[in-house]
Amino acid sequence: METSHNGDELARILATLANPHRMRVIAALAHERNYVSALARELGISRPLLQLHLAKLEAAGLVTAAFELSADGKAMKYYDTVPFAVTLTPQSIALAARTLTTEEGDS
Amino acid sequence: METSHNGDELARILATLANPHRMRVIAALAHERNYVSALARELGISRPLLQLHLAKLEAAGLVTAAFELSADGKAMKYYDTVPFAVTLTPQSIALAARTLTTEEGDS
DNA sequence: TTCACCTGCAAGAAAAAACTAGCATGTGCC
DNA sequence: GGCACATGCTAGTTTTTTCTTGCAGGTGAA
16 A cells, blocks of 8 residues: 655656556456566567566556466566556645656755 | 556656656746746756757646737746546556557457 | 577667757736 | 747757567476
């Protein structure tokens, strides 16, 4: 659950979510957790590209990763969504904007 | 008020909001409507840059513009925020992802 | 051993976004 | 007229993001 974010955190979450591939990743993982290679096949994108997007999603705290050994001993990296709820309104943006650290201390 | 968005629309809104300058613009306009030049001074950024961000905000439907004549006859372009409320959850993303048109018809 | 599957990483190309600099228009006022 | 303010637009640079290609490692099974 998300309550208050600082501005940079919120900006990162929004930037991360604002991508078709990553939206589909969230959608796929919300349906069922999966490991990288299988997910890449499901989404029809290359594995390196998927890994890039997964890394961003994980960095934003929107998905989690866990290693698991398959029945035949292969190391699989399973990803799953992290439950989140962010509400965007002009007011919530205004509040978050107060804590932006992007240089310039607005005097 | 926002209810359901198609995926592309949501992606655009998120991408638009995911920028420090634009977050500050929303914050400033939520506080009080303003015209371009004054807003640029308030935020401490160049006018052309602000116009770029305002154009994106307007394209995403997050702010509106209206021309107004000042007391001394100058044409001022006033901007104001549009009330919006977008809630982001894994489910809402999943729903929106269904209507993404970014090429590939996932067979 | 070879094949099929899993992971990770990094270098470089391609595309998109952000930003600057500059010049155009117009107004009213001194 | 010249100054100060408002708007607009565009060309070009810089920066960031996205994506591809290709290689590395590991496992179990035929």
